[in-house]
Amino acid sequence: MAEVGNELQRHAAEEQQAQTDGFHLVIDALKLNGIENIYGLPGIPVTDLARLAQANGMRVISFRHEQNAGNAAAIAGFLTQKPGVCLTVSAPGFLNGLTALANATTNCFPMILISGSSEREIVDLQQGDYEEMDQLAIARPHAKAAFRVLHAEDIGVGVARAIRAAVSGRPGGVYLDLPAKLLAQSMEAEKGRKSLIKVVDPAPRQLPAPDSIDRAVELLKGAKRPLILLGKGAAYARADADIRALVEKTGIPYLPMSMAKGLIPDTHPQSASAARSYVLAEADVVLLVGARLNWLLSHGKGKTWGKPKQFIQIDISPTEMDSNVAIAAPVVGDIGSCVSALLGKIGNDFAKPGAEWIGAVDERKEKNLAKMAETLAKETTPMNFHGALRVLKDVVKANPGISFVNEGANTLDYARAVIDMYEPRKRLDVGTWGVMGVGMGYAVAAAVETGKPVLAVCGDSAFGFSGMEVETICRYNLPVCVVVFNNNGVYKGIDKNPTGGADPAVTMFVPGARYDKMMEAFGGVGHNVTTPAALEAAVNEALRSGKPTLINAVIDPAAGTESGRLTNLNPQSSASK
Ligand code: ADP
Ligand code: TZD
Numbered sequence: 001m002a003e004v005g006n007e008l009q010r011h012a013a014e015e016q017q018a019q020t021d022g023f024h025l026v027i028d029a030l031k032l033n034g035i036e037n038i039y040g041l042p043g044i045p046v047t048d049l050a051r052l053a054q055a056n057g058m059r060v061i062s063f064r065h066e067q068n069a070g071n072a073a074a075i076a077g078f079l080t081q082k083p084g085v086c087l088t089v090s091a092p093g094f095l096n097g098l099t100a101l102a103n104a105t106t107n108c109f110p111m112i113l114i115s116g117s118s119e120r121e122i123v124d125l126q127q128g129d130y131e132e133m134d135q136l137a138i139a140r141p142h143a144k145a146a147f148r149v150l151h152a153e154d155i156g157v158g159v160a161r162a163i164r165a166a167v168s169g170r171p172g173g174v175y176l177d178l179p180a181k182l183l184a185q186s187m188e189a190e191k192g193r194k195s196l197i198k199v200v201d202p203a204p205r206q207l208p209a210p211d212s213i214d215r216a217v218e219l220l221k222g223a224k225r226p227l228i229l230l231g232k233g234a235a236y237a238r239a240d241a242d243i244r245a246l247v248e249k250t251g252i253p254y255l256p257m258s259m260a261k262g263l264i265p266d267t268h269p270q271s272a273s274a275a276r277s278y279v280l281a282e283a284d285v286v287l288l289v290g291a292r293l294n295w296l297l298s299h300g301k302g303k304t305w306g307k308p309k310q311f312i313q314i315d316i317s318p319t320e321m322d323s324n325v326a327i328a329a330p331v332v333g334d335i336g337s338c339v340s341a342l343l344g345k346i347g348n349d350f351a352k353p354g355a356e357w358i359g360a361v362d363e364r365k366e367k368n369l370a371k372m373a374e375t376l377a378k379e380t381t382p383m384n385f386h387g388a389l390r391v392l393k394d395v396v397k398a399n400p401g402i403s404f405v406n407e408g409a410n411t412l413d414y415a416r417a418v419i420d421m422y423e424p425r426k427r428l429d430v431g432t433w434g435v436m437g438v439g440m441g442y443a444v445a446a447a448v449e450t451g452k453p454v455l456a457v458c459g460d461s462a463f464g465f466s467g468m469e470v471e472t473i474c475r476y477n478l479p480v481c482v483v484v485f486n487n488n489g490v491y492k493g494i495d496k497n498p499t500g501g502a503d504p505a506v507t508m509f510v511p512g513a514r515y516d517k518m519m520e521a522f523g524g525v526g527h528n529v530t531t532p533a534a535l536e537a538a539v540n541e542a543l544r545s546g547k548p549t550l551i552n553a554v555i556d557p558a559a560g561t562e563s564g565r566l567t568n569l570n571p572q573s574s575a576s577k
Pocket of ligand 1: 232296
């Protein structure tokens with residue numbers, strides 16, 4: 001009898017072993033597709049999903065706020081061409097992550113937001129479940145695609161669809177809704193294993209039509225003052241060598257958009273960054289590579305663009321063409337294939353632009369670079385933006401492999417102009433929306449994904465949006481050095497309350513705040529610096545030690561322009577006219 005009992009027990013155990021559940025299937029599906037990291041924040045109903053992911057060898061980075069976890073996932077997607085995964089709880093956690101998902105979609109970064117959700121039957125009848133919300137409907141307009149899985153056997157399909165939607169064509173954010181009940185559903189392990197899908201060729205090459213290449217080459221050949229404009233799509237595409245070959249073979253001056261800086265080293269003789277206004281106004285043919293003619297490029301028209309011109313645009317999204325101005329030669333396809341097709345057609349007999357154009361560009365460059373050198377050399381007390389950036393420029397030059405995260409207004413605009421980048425995908429910033437708050441999320445993911453140090457330079461306002469993640473940086477002991485340009489407020493720190501009342505002006509912060517103490521509170525290293533020399537020493541120490549560091553760089557509160565370089569976007573109150 002005892003033997004039969006044992007046998008039954010063994011059988012039951014085998015039966016047990018042969019089962020899997022929603023939790024394991026989600027993890028197995030992600031791992032099967034090479035996704036190794038999850039950025040998230042645990043709670044009902046995803047705590048065990050996060051735990052099991054860690055137990056099963058995934059790296060799970062737990063944040064203090066879902067928006068920062070989402071931003072981390074988004075930039076991980078940009079850095080790796082694999083969707084970055086963010087995991088959140090339902091309703092409020094989901095909404096916190098949604099901002100980052102929308103930002104990823106706007107920037108064309110592949111990301112998957114996975115949120116637990118409450119039960120369909122309760123949500124749909126609006127019966128008031130714990131953290132009840134119709135998340136799928138809310139996510140849809142902010143994402144490239146949104147899916148919900150109701151049955152464990154569909155998890156494989158759900159994850160596969162999410163991955164493919166995130167990375168194919170124009171990359172973007174995808175929402176994957178996982179109701180609590182689904183995670184607990186069990187099914188036969190073998191059946192479960194078979195239901196998973198390893199996505200084959202998730203982002204297939206998209207070859208351009210040969211006649212679109214001919215049209216583009218004809219236009220380039222006829223140009224007198226050609227210009228190449230590289231956007232973050234070009235950086236994302238990882239066609240680095242071919243893009244450089246195209247620039248060098250054609251001899252055409254190029255301009256990198258902010259996050260395309262370093263795709264070709266900014267010190268390259270053909271870089272026209274220092275003559276930006278001149279080349280945009282003067283060029284007659286402009287080749288856009290993975291850059292949209294949105295507000296960042298004045299919509300391709302107006303004073304910025306000066307003389308009439310014709311555009312060639314390489315983009316994977318056909319509907320991007322003519323979105324702002326007529327595109328004379330649309331080249332639709334993936335950048336790698338398009339650039340290599342252009343290279344193949346251009347041939348060695350391509351006549352490089354004449355000395356007149358190149359000479360004029362170089363002349364402007366030299367003049368502007370000399371002016372910049374003068375500005376940078378000025379010693380001011382208190383330290384201003386340029387004094388601080390002069391030393392950071394040298395730090396990045398000496399450490400070209402570090403990631404450089406940048407947010408703020410003046411802090412962003414000046415750093416972009418002053419700091420040369422030397423390697424692709426190292427400059428990570430506020431992107432298409434000019435959004436504040438990406439700083440610490442981007443810094444964490446850059447450290448995790450590249451395994452190399454990160455230097456994050458943030459305005460004091462910008463830093464405040466994600467500052468609590470210094471604890472995350474300390475907890476995971478990440479080699480992140482944060483420099484807060486502290487000028488006591490938004491843009492600057494000298495505004496007064498117009499009523500003369502006790503409340504501070506709307507753009508002011510507590511003067512003389514010590515952000516460095518925040519890092520010290522969690523065991524990291526803090527520095528308070530007031531001179532460029534002290535800033536340089538502190539950053540170098542941080543990069544050498546790899547210890548989480550925050551440097552409170554005291555900047556002249558009077559330094560800084562309202563809205564940085566975007567003053568023209570501020571509507572004027574009729575009272576102040
Ligand atoms: P920037 O802000 O640097 O000007 P944008 O984000 O405006 O850049 O533009 C990026 C563009 O790159 C988008 O239109 C997107 O469709 C495109 N893109 C992204 N990845 C690829 C790719 N692999 N091949 C072709 N185009 C791409
Ligand atoms: N909220 C969000 C999410 N994004 C924004 N861009 C803003 C608000 C508005 N905003 C800017 O465009 S820049 C900025 C805000 C609040 C902060 C500028 O102050 P800072 O930088 O201290 O970060 P500087 O260098 O002192 O200008």
